[in-house]
Amino acid sequence: MNTRKPDRLEAARLEKLHRIEELGLDPWGQRFDDHIPIDEARRRCPAEAGTDGDVVRVAGRIMLRNNRGKLKFYHVQDWTGRIQLMVSRGDLSEEQWELIGALDLGDLVGIDGRLRVSQTGEKTIFAEKITMLCKSLAQPPEKFHGARDTEMLLRQRSIDLIYNEGVLARMLKRTRIIHSIRQTLSGQGFVEVETPVLHSVAGGAAARPFITAHNTLGIELYMRIALELHLKRLMVGGVERVYEIGRVFRNEGIDATHNPEFTMIEIYQAYGDYRSMMDLTERIVVEAAEALGEGLVLPWGEERIDFTPPWPRRCYAELFEEHAGCPMNDPAAVAEVAKRLGIETDGVHPDVVINDVFEATVEDALVGPIFVTDYPASLCPLTKRKADDPNVAERFELFIQGMELANAYTELNDPRLQEELFQTQLDGLDEEDSMAKTDSDFLTALKVGMPPAGGLGIGIDRLVMLLTDSRTIRDVIFFPLLRPESVGGPPAETPAGTS
RNA sequence: GGGGGCGUAGCUCAGUUGGCAGAGCAACGGACUUUUAAUCCGUAGGUCACAGGUUCGAAUCCUGUCGCCCUCACCA
Numbered sequence: 363m364n365t366r367k368p369d370r371l372e373a374a375r376l377e378k379l380h381r382i383e384e385l386g387l388d389p390w391g392q393r394f395d396d397h398i399p400i401d402e403a404r405r406r407c408p409a410e411a412g413t414d415g416d417v418v419r420v421a422g423r424i425m426l427r428n429n430r431g432k433l434k435f436y437h438v439q440d441w442t443g444r445i446q447l448m449v450s451r452g453d454l455s456e457e458q459w460e461l462i463g464a465l466d467l468g469d470l471v472g473i474d475g476r477l478r479v480s481q482t483g484e485k486t487i488f489a490e491k492i493t494m495l496c497k498s499l500a501q502p503p504e505k506f507h508g509a510r511d512t513e514m515l516l517r518q519r520s521i522d523l524i525y526n527e528g529v530l531a532r533m534l535k536r537t538r539i540i541h542s543i544r545q546t547l548s549g550q551g552f553v554e555v556e557t558p559v560l561h562s563v564a565g566g567a568a569a570r571p572f573i574t575a576h577n578t579l580g581i582e583l584y585m586r587i588a589l590e591l592h593l594k595r596l597m598v599g600g601v602e603r604v605y606e607i608g609r610v611f612r613n614e615g616i617d618a619t620h621n622p623e624f625t626m627i628e629i630y631q632a633y634g635d636y637r638s639m640m641d642l643t644e645r646i647v648v649e650a651a652e653a654l655g656e657g658l659v660l661p662w663g664e665e666r667i668d669f670t671p672p673w674p675r676r677c678y679a680e681l682f683e684e685h686a687g688c689p690m691n692d693p694a695a696v697a698e699v700a701k702r703l704g705i706e707t708d709g710v711h712p713d714v715v716i717n718d719v720f721e722a723t724v725e726d727a728l729v730g731p732i733f734v735t736d737y738p739a740s741l742c743p744l745t746k747r748k749a750d751d752p753n754v755a756e757r758f759e760l761f762i763q764g765m766e767l768a769n770a771y772t773e774l775n776d777p778r779l780q781e782e783l784f785q786t787q788l789d790g791l792d793e794e795d796s797m798a799k800t801d802s803d804f805l806t807a808l809k810v811g812m813p814p815a816g817g818l819g820i821g822i823d824r825l826v827m828l829l830t831d832s833r834t835i836r837d838v839i840f841f842p843l844l845r846p847e848s849v850g851g852p853p854a855e856t857p858a859g860t861s
Numbered sequence: 862g863g864g865g866g867c868g869u870a871g872c873u874c875a876g877u878u879g880g881c882a883g884a885g886c887a888a889c890g891g892a893c894u895u896u897u898a899a900u901c902c903g904u905a906g907g908u909c910a911c912a913g914g915u916u917c918g919a920a921u922c923c924u925g926u927c928g929c930c931c932u933c934a935c936c937a
Contacts, residue, residue: 369871370871370888370889370905370906371871371887371888371906372871374888374889375888426897426898428895428896428897428898428899429893429896429899430893430894430895430896430899430900431892431893431894432893432894433893433894433895433896434894434896435895435896435897435899437897446896446897448894448895448896450894450895451894452894466888467887480895480896480897481895481896482895482896482897484895484896484897486895500871501871501872501887501888502871502872502887503871503872503873503886503887504871504872504873504874504885504886504887504898505872505886505887505898506873506885506886506898507872507873507874507885507886507898508872508873509872509873510872510873510874511868511872511873511929512929512930513868513928513929513930514872514929516929517929567936567937568936569935569936569937570935570936610937612936612937614935614936614937615862615934615935615936617931617932617936618931619936619937620935620936620937624937626937765937766936766937767937769937819937821937823937824937844928844929845927845928845929846928
């Protein structure tokens with residue numbers, strides 16, 4: 363963005379701004395009471411030609427103009443929709459006409475006028491008074507093709523929201539989904555809490571953290587990569603049904619399904635297990651889909667996703683055998699398949715090889731919604747083992763369209779086993795790739811006694827993607843992370859805030 | 862991080878073999894009282910992402926840099 367450049371288009375708008383000021387009007391507007399949403403104005407507009415409707419007041423942005431001299435048409439948009447405005451020289455005072463002449467595309471105006479269809483049948487407000495609410499100094503995008511440049515749209519999301527149909531509606535669906543989740547959980551007796559974002563140990567997941575620092579304490583801190591360990595402390599503390607919806611931060615790659623900061627919900631239920639969490643997951647997602655009011659079969663590109671419950675529940679070992687073509691407890695056969703797929707096996711923990719084969723053969727085939735249950739225990743250091751098989755963890759993941767949407771455990775509450783698992787690095791993983799980082803404060807809390815519990819995590823951004831037919835995470839986050847723009851050359855040497 | 866693609870007016874896009882930088886919309890001036898991407902006449906608007914190089918001559922060819930998109934790796 364080159365802000366130094368004097369802009370001829372902005373100059374033309376400033377000239378009109380001065381004309382508005384010379385009329386004694388405020389080009390930046392004032393409080394404007396008692397206007398109705400534009401979709402309500404549309405509903406109240408009579409359908410028959412020649413019939414007068416109510417006099418209404420609306421406020422919105424000028425999107426289109428069609429100038430016939432002494433008769434002008436505008437399309438005005440608010441966050442509920444658009445309506446046509448007709449301005450006739452004969453209906454307005456000299457001062458009002460001067461104001462009309464100083465309007466630009468993109469300006470915000472208030473309108474008082476009567477609802478009536480135009481001669482071509484378009485619902486129209488016949489203007490009686492125009493109120494200047496805000497001058498726009500920026501040239502809007504091309505009126506027919508709109509703005510298409512993805513980089514510009516991401517850097518100037520405001521423009522995307524105003525001029526690209528469906529962008530704002532999709533983001534509003536996101537808030538409805540999150541509202542629905544809160545309602546579902548509240549109805550089940552869960553309470554929402556907030557826990558620290560700054561951690562001295564970034565635990566609860568396997569991910570590289572962002573590093574920051576506290577100046578006066580003189581310590582290094584990490585942005586949280588999961589909500590898990592603090593919520594479990596609350597379970598110890600007697601908060602029996604608890605959840606947090608919060609931002610977590612992972613210092614990793616960016617692509618269509620990953621943003622460095624994203625929104626997770628984690629939910630813990632005392633005296634439950636992973637099966638209780640499967641029921642809850644199904645309920646949360648189904649009710650969120652219902653909250654959008656478009657049924658349970660939703661579009662996904664050319665395909666459709668059917669969210670109608672109950673969803674299939676298949677165990678990991680069974681799916682493995684089905685898709686990999688060999689039993690997962692036959693190391694020689696697994697190694698054979700891994701070699702065929704080009705997966706590294708030398709010096710790698712056998713369970714890691716199994717999981718690599720699983721990801722390569724099974725995950726893409728999981729159209730879902732489908733619960734995959736009972737994972738190899740060594741992959742799950744925070745999970746309780748099955749009573750009759752210590753090699754299998756009571757864990758499920760929910761897959762939809764090959765995307766991992768939810769992850770849940772029967773939570774491990776044995777502090778001695780937990781400590782052992784923290785200290786035993788999984789073969790084939792280095793420190794920063796392992797989930798097993800010792801959080802001694804957490805272990806101290808576990809010793810007090812945490813009830814047997816089910817725990818669940820859902821990636822909110824991905825859930826919104828699946829429910830809104832969005833192929834990239836950028837479509838469901840207002841401001842996804844972008845590299846700062848620089849005009850040629852290397853980035854500035856001095857970081858912001860140090861001068 | 863690897864590989865591929867892209868970057869030209871405020872916006873959407875053309876730009877041939879290396880030979881004067883183009884169109885539509887928007888803007889500005891004019892005509893027009895029922896338009897729907899209105900129409901018509903006229904005017905103005907460019908660091909061709911940035912920095913070098915080759916060449917008589919570069920938006921175009923070469924090198925480097927910046928940014929975005931796709932893809933692979935990592936990850937949820």
